[in-house]
Amino acid sequence: MKILIVEDEPELLKSIKTYLSQNNFLCDIADNIREARDRILDSEYDCVILDITFPVGSGFEILRKIKEIKKNCGVLIISAKDSLDDKLLGLELGADDYMTKPFHLPELAARLHAINRRRNFEGNDLLIVDKLVVNVQDKYVKTDTGNIELTRKEFDLLLYFISNKNKVVTKQSIIDYLWGDQADMTDNYDLIYVHIKNLRKKLIDKGCPDYISAVYGMGYRFSVKTQVPGI
Known part of the structure; x- marks a missing residue:
């Protein structure tokens, strides 16, 4: 956060x-x-x-x-x-x-x-986002095929995408969100590409659709059709 x-x-x-x-x-x-x-x-x-x-x-x-x-x-x-x-x-x-x-x-x-x-x-610790089950408090992600082991930055990136689902987010906004005051030290987008590539691979390997798409000249979009709050 x-x-x-x-x-x-x-x-x-x-x-x-x-x-x-x-x-x-x-x-x-x-x-x-x-x-x-x-x-x-x-x-x-x-x-x-x-x-x-x-x-x-x-x-x-x-x-x-x-x-x-x-x-x-x-x-x-x-x-x-x-x-x-x-x-x-x-x-x-x-x-x-x-x-x-x-x-x-x-x-x-x-x-x-x-x-x-x-x-x-919506006040929930547990989110069900299409095939994903995300526990916000305990910081774990799973699908019906098992847990998805994410790094801290990958988990934060996933939550950022979910909170902005179906919207375009810029590369700079991702950098600002993930690195804050240290964002100025990130003088290129290589780290963003690496984190997004790794996150996409881990989600797809567990049977998820490719939620993350590049929007040319703008940034990325995390596209899902459904989001049902957990209990």
């Missing part, structure tokens, strides 16, 4: 990023409103962790910008203010959840997973 952390307390920002990175989140950071706005405009995120109190500006500005440009990302507000008015305003502006500081980092991660499931997978 790709996350943007918007927080101006250096130690808290470091703690959140370190913990989430160790638990398989891909994290970008911003310690001021201007940088947060730029990142929101330039990149795609599954969720934004958003403080609302800054020396200059307010986190509510970021919420309004997300709503204005219709970004499809979750928002989890973190704030030292336990104010009902702030909570109500945040939810009214489109936030998905609100946590009051201090909080436990495992709970923060659990709430991020819950937001992602609600927004992208």
Whole structure:
């Protein structure tokens, strides 16, 4: 899951990023409103962790910008203010959840997973996508012929395709999603080709159709006819 952390307390920002990175989140950071706005405009995120109190500006500005440009990302507000008015305003502006500081980092991660499931997978940990059974929480994929052993990047890539099923996604959006702040180090698309080639082969070897097709000059499309949520 790709996350943007918007927080101006250096130690808290470091703690959140370190913990989430160790638990398989891909994290970008911003310690001021201007940088947060730029990142929101330039990149795609599954969720934004958003403080609302800054020396200059307010986190509510970021919420309004997300709503204005219709970004499809979750928002989890973190704030030292336990104010009902702030909570109500945040939810009214489109936030998905609100946590009051201090909080436990495992709970923060659990709430991020819950937001992602609600927004992208109708709240389900288990997805049935044509011939695929995908467990979002436990990170495994199988078909009726057995488990499909995927690397972490291949699993993340598959989830990205599923959450954008039947849509064209660009090569650059895939790079940004999989590598985040390290995307600038990826100066060609060779890694994308390798990951997609390996993912396609593993799916086909387990009896799946060739879901992934190249769209000339644009990117790739993951095409499926059915998606039935699991229970």
